[in-house]
Amino acid sequence: MIKPISKLCATLLLAGLLLTSFTLHAAEENITAAKVLSLTNPVNTYGVQIGDKLSRKIVLEVPVPYKIAEGAFPKKGSKSNGVELVDVNVITDQQKAHTLYTVNLSYQAFTNPNKPTVMQLPAEKLALTGGTKAEALEVPAWGFWLSPIVTGGIETAQKNIQPDAMPPLVDIRAHKTRLGVFLSMLIASLLGLLYMNADGNWLPFMGGAFAKAHRQLKRMAKSTAAKTAVEEKQALVYVHQAFNQHYGANMFARDIEHFVSLRPSFKKMKTEIAAFFDASNQSLYAVEPRNSQKIIADLAQLSKQLRDCERGV
Structure with a gap:
């Protein structure tokens, strides 16, 4: 009775080992299934x-x-x-x-x-x-x-070489015209600014009487020397000379209306012109000391405004 049981156990043990081996092999196959x-x-x-x-x-x-x-x-x-x-x-x-x-x-x-x-x-x-x-x-x-790319050898390629195509020319005549117009406008604008603001007389019509008086008064006002009644009277003379040159004769306060009718560009300065003649009379007949420094600076500013009228700006 013992021998058959031992054979049965051995058989079952062998079957279990075989089953385990197959399972592990299958698991390993699954693991490596990349x-x-x-x-x-x-x-x-x-x-x-x-x-x-x-x-x-x-x-x-x-x-x-x-x-x-x-x-x-x-x-x-x-x-x-x-x-x-x-x-x-x-x-x-x-x-x-x-x-x-x-x-x-x-x-x-x-x-x-x-x-x-x-x-x-x-x-x-x-x-x-x-x-x-x-x-x-x-x-x-x-x-x-x-x-x-091509059939044949280098000889075939050399026979089929095509000359470089020239790029189409761009018509720039319209651009040249626009550039010319813009340059003309720029030059005209620069000349206009120069004409309105320059103290020199590099251009025609810039060397008027008031332009000359303004240069003289500006130079006098910038001088560091103390201003006296003598310089003040000389400054008044510069402006009077400019009025006389435009008027064609010695001009006085009573001539202001006639002056602005002859020179309409000065009409907007009529009040300032009248104030100038009044201040000039006070300076000629004043006996008390005056602030000549300020008077000369005011005359320089007035002459600039009259110069602008003279230039029509």
């Missing part, structure tokens, strides 16, 4: 020429604890049969049970055959690390037709 979720190749497999960029996008799913080491990805600058890898971009998304790798590869063909040729983007093999055994994911090659 896969390519998607592979996006270029749209066209024809019409590719030298220098064209061809891009591939690969999405990989790698279960934990496996991973793809950084050094396992293709290296930028690597070449294979006339195709160069010019850009590599890897995006890693770590999740609970697995890691997603999005790999963007950009290639360029740097060969120029004489006739259409079949070429391919190289297959890639990505080694996995972190597990109990060596694993790798394989990305298949992708074929395409490379078309020559």
Whole structure:
């Protein structure tokens, strides 16, 4: 009775060991089940020429604890049969049970055959690390037709060389006209400002009697010397001389109405002209000391206003 029971136990033990082995093997298979979720190749497999960029996008799913080491990805600058890898971009998304790798590869063909040729983007093999055994994911090659830029050799190219096309000429006559108008307006504006504000007589009609009187009075007012009654009377003489020159005779206060009728541009200064003649009479007959410094400065300002009337501004 003991021997059959021992055989039964041994059989059950052996079955349990076999079942455990199969379970562990299946679990390990599930753990290492890394896969390519998607592979996006270029749209066209024809019409590719030298220098064209061809891009591939690969999405990989790698279960934990496996991973793809950084050094396992293709290296930028690597070449294979006339195709160069010019850009590599890897995006890693770590999740609970697995890691997603999005790999963007950009290639360029740097060969120029004489006739259409079949070429391919190289297959890639990505080694996995972190597990109990060596694993790798394989990305298949992708074929395409490379078309020559021209058929034939250098002789054919030399025969078909075209001269450089001259760029079309731009008609700038309208721009020249506008530029001329704008320059004329600028020059006229500058001359106008110069005419209205300059103390010199560089332009015609700038050397009038009041312009000359204003230069003399301005020079006298800027002098640092003390002003006396003598300088004050001389300043009054400058203005009187300018009035006399415009009037054509010696001008007095009673002649103001006649003067502004002859020179309408001075009409707006009629009140100031009358005040000047009144102040001049007071200066000639005054016996008390006066502020000659202020009187000369006021006469310089008055002469500037009369100069503007003289210039019609």
